[in-house]
Amino acid sequence: MKAAAFDYVRPETLSQALHILAERGDGARILAGGQSLAPALNLRLAMPEVLVDINGLEELRFIAASDDVLRLGALTRHVDLARSEEIAHRCPLLSRAAAQIAHPAIRHRGTLGGSLAQADPAAELPACALALDAVIVASSSGGERRIAARDFFLGLYQTALRPDEVLTSVEISGLGADRIYGFAKLARRQGDFAIIGLALAARRSGRGLVDLRLAFFGVADRPMLALRAAAALEGKPDATQSLREARAALQADLNPVSDLHASAAMRLHLAGVLLERVLAETLEPLR
Amino acid sequence: MKKRVRMIVNGDPVEAEVAPRQHLADFLRETLGLTGTHIGCEHGICGACSVRLDGAVIRGCLIFAVQADGARVETIEGVSDSGEIADLQAAFAARNALQCGYCTPGMLLTAQELLMQNAAPDREAIREYLSGNYCRCTGYQAIIDAVEATAKARREAKQ
Numbered sequence: 001m002k003a004a005a006f007d008y009v010r011p012e013t014l015s016q017a018l019h020i021l022a023e024r025g026d027g028a029r030i031l032a033g034g035q036s037l038a039p040a041l042n043l044r045l046a047m048p049e050v051l052v053d054i055n056g057l058e059e060l061r062f063i064a065a066s067d068d069v070l071r072l073g074a075l076t077r078h079v080d081l082a083r084s085e086e087i088a089h090r091c092p093l094l095s096r097a098a099a100q101i102a103h104p105a106i107r108h109r110g111t112l113g114g115s116l117a118q119a120d121p122a123a124e125l126p127a128c129a130l131a132l133d134a135v136i137v138a139s140s141s142g143g144e145r146r147i148a149a150r151d152f153f154l155g156l157y158q159t160a161l162r163p164d165e166v167l168t169s170v171e172i173s174g175l176g177a178d179r180i181y182g183f184a185k186l187a188r189r190q191g192d193f194a195i196i197g198l199a200l201a202a203r204r205s206g207r208g209l210v211d212l213r214l215a216f217f218g219v220a221d222r223p224m225l226a227l228r229a230a231a232a233l234e235g236k237p238d239a240t241q242s243l244r245e246a247r248a249a250l251q252a253d254l255n256p257v258s259d260l261h262a263s264a265a266m267r268l269h270l271a272g273v274l275l276e277r278v279l280a281e282t283l284e285p286l287r
Numbered sequence: 288m289k290k291r292v293r294m295i296v297n298g299d300p301v302e303a304e305v306a307p308r309q310h311l312a313d314f315l316r317e318t319l320g321l322t323g324t325h326i327g328c329e330h331g332i333c334g335a336c337s338v339r340l341d342g343a344v345i346r347g348c349l350i351f352a353v354q355a356d357g358a359r360v361e362t363i364e365g366v367s368d369s370g371e372i373a374d375l376q377a378a379f380a381a382r383n384a385l386q387c388g389y390c391t392p393g394m395l396l397t398a399q400e401l402l403m404q405n406a407a408p409d410r411e412a413i414r415e416y417l418s419g420n421y422c423r424c425t426g427y428q429a430i431i432d433a434v435e436a437t438a439k440a441r442r443e444a445k446q
Contacts, residue, residue, distance in 0.1 A: 001329055008290060008307035008353050038349040039330035051307065053354060103419025104400065105334065108343040109350065190418035
């Protein structure tokens with residue numbers, strides 16, 4: 001199908017973009033990588049009056065690392081996340097997750113900010129943002145707002161962003177040398193959205209994990225932190241010893257959805273399988 | 288309202304008025320007559336509309352022509368005419384890696400991109416890289432064979 005008619009503007013600065021958004025209100029949609037928006041337009045699930053193409057905003061395209069903070073511009077594309085040596089060194093969770101998003105042609109266009117703002121519950125990067133306790137920075141003509149990832153994802157394709165705001169960057173802090181990550185995703189075919197997936201972030205402490213965050217995706221209307229399962233593993237000298245307890249805790253943490261791809265019971269089972277796999281892989285280097 | 292765009296398509300400068308809603312694949316086919324770029328699903332699933340934009344293979348149906356203003360676009364016509372993928376095309380023919388041919392332009396462009404990044408991909412890597420390009424005829428085995436054979440022949444030619 002073909003997209004319905006829309007107007008198109010390509011601002012050259014963030015302030016121009018914000019001005020247009022303030023003026024055009026609900027009729028405007030921001031176009032970043034377009035790998036979710038363009039299908040929605042072609043299928044006429046979305047029919048905005050005007051597309052505000054932010055691909056010309058060079059100020060949103062950066063990867064900047066300081067001592068323990070990584071700042072990523074919203075226009076960082078998945079291929080940049082997957083290939084950046086800086087990210088592989090400072091926050092390999094993002095490298096691994098980005099390399100598993102869809103297919104090469106999609107990763108060439110799709111952006112970090114776009115993925116977070118789209119808030120697909122089965123997408124990789126929202127779960128990573130949650131696991132990393134990232135801060136999402138949004139700008140409007142009224143100023144800048146910093147939103148914790150845990151307060152950002154509100155439901156199916158719903159976020160805390162207002163229509164007049166642009167997601168401009170993502171900040172990840174606490175990136176010391178003791179950080180450790182795990183990631184896995186289950187899909188029937190390479191590149192599909194996940195039936196279920198897990199992003200793990202923690203700090204190593206002896207042979208155990210502390211500040212453990214387990215973010216599941218594909219289980220609910222938004223990425224979910226498994227708080228009880230994480231508590232069961234937190235600070236245990238050998239986390240594998242507490243695995244049964246953690247798997248049981250997932251029953252209370254997650255209330256998965258049933259759909260064409262998997263039943264709720266299957267998803268809950270797979271959540272346990274993923275937890276086991278990701279933990280084993282994460283703890284392997286600590287042995 | 289139509290917008291004026293300028294881009295380089297297969298090495299030639301192109302200037303045209305486009306409706307913002309026209310995606311790049313339709314622009315290439317209908318305005319420029321470059322019908323080697325195929326339209327399959329039009330929502331980014333099948334890969335038939337693959338083209339190169341500033342050197343990277345993308346979905347031609349998921350970018351509007353107006354967005355390609357100032358860009359360098361290469362289609363199967365350009366990549367084929369230049370001889371860049373003559374060996375890959377010959378391997379596809381030799382291995383029967385196409386039947387109806389609808390997916391072939393996208394397959395060739397994507398496979399060539401892989402071979403430019405990785406001179407010795409194993410079959411798993413080839414499958415992974417081509418996973419976003421659907422073929423409903425061949426069952427993929429012959430396509431993987433052709434890409435693998437081309438990689439091997441290119442490596443041998445370099446030695």
